[in-house]
Amino acid sequence: xxxxxxxxxxxxxxxxxxxxxxxxxxxxxxxxxxxxxxxxxxxxxxxxxxxxxxxxxxxxxxxxxxxxxxxxxxxxxxxxxxxxxxxxxxxxxxxxxxxxxxxxxxxxxxxxxxxxxxxxxxxxxxxxxxxxxxxxxxxxxxxxxxxxxxxxxxxxxxxxxxxxxxxxxxxxxxxxxxxxxxxxxxxxxxxxxxxxxxxxxxxxxxxxxxxxxxxxxxxxxxxxxxxxxxxxxxxxxxxxxxxxxxxxxxxxxxxxxxxxxxxxxxx
Numbered sequence: 001x002x003x004x005x006x007x008x009x010x011x012x013x014x015x016x017x018x019x020x021x022x023x024x025x026x027x028x029x030x031x032x033x034x035x036x037x038x039x040x041x042x043x044x045x046x047x048x049x050x051x052x053x054x055x056x057x058x059x060x061x062x063x064x065x066x067x068x069x070x071x072x073x074x075x076x077x078x079x080x081x082x083x084x085x086x087x088x089x090x091x092x093x094x095x096x097x098x099x100x101x102x103x104x105x106x107x108x109x110x111x112x113x114x115x116x117x118x119x120x121x122x123x124x125x126x127x128x129x130x131x132x133x134x135x136x137x138x139x140x141x142x143x144x145x146x147x148x149x150x151x152x153x154x155x156x157x158x159x160x161x162x163x164x165x166x167x168x169x170x171x172x173x174x175x176x177x178x179x180x181x182x183x184x185x186x187x188x189x190x191x192x193x194x195x196x197x198x199x200x201x202x203x204x205x206x207x208x209x210x211x212x213x214x215x216x217x218x219x220x221x222x223x224x225x226x227x228x229x230x231x232x233x234x235x236x237x238x239x240x241x242x243x244x245x246x247x248x249x250x251x252x253x254x255x256x257x258x259x260x261x262x263x264x265x266x267x
Contacts, residue, residue: 031259033110045076045131059167086204103203106149107258115253116234132231147215151255152184153205168232168254180216
């Protein structure tokens with residue numbers, strides 16, 4: 001087997017069979033989701049039937065990918081909306097606030113979200129081990145940084161990652177090599193970039209962050225092909241009814257907006 005084919009097969013295993021075979025786009029497409037949909041992005045979700053959920057190894061993109069390699073592909077509920085106003089129905093809303101202010105996009109008219117539920121009816125929905133949207137593209141020769149806005153929302157119990165292991169974030173990779181990552185979780189004592197604020201009610205969720213504006217330095221990657229992935233991971237270690245009482249699951253989702261490439265000015 002040629003080295004080129006081996007590389008493609010490895011990428012296909014990690015990213016669900018689509019990423020390795022797709023031609024890279026010259027420049028980021030639909031980074032603020034102003035098409036009103038996920039044009040330019042690939043959706044992906046998985047469930048690890050062996051129960052090896054991503055609390056093994058800590059909340060990071062590498063842990064997310066490790067869980068994905070042995071997992072079963074699942075449908076996802078990821079999408080684009082004009083405002084974030086509520087969680088999906090079911091157990092997720094049992095502990096959600098009765099009233100909360102909707103969340104507006106960080107930029108423009110639309111934002112994207114990635115959810116850890118496989119169906120919009122959380123009473124019936126299996127909770128996913130992981131879910132993501134990703135895009136492979138070529139950075140311009142004068143690329144300086146990749147900016148983005150993220151927000152994590154959860155109706156899980158915030159506090160201890162070992163028992164409440166939902167997390168999410170954004171990562172930049174090249175093939176199987178993780179180049180940059182920005183992670184958010186529910187545990188204020190972890191070493192991650194950010195954490196939700198307990199009982200910071202927003203968008204139909206009990207715990208949330210504000211919009212977090214951050215960036216990756218990509219100056220050394222200018223002209224290279226990279227993949228950007230927005231991801232979320234829930235418990236995902238039991239399929240079907242989480243509590244055995246028809247109550248379904250508590251949802252965690254990541255909001256994404258305003259991905260943009262910042263370039264160096266012409267000399």
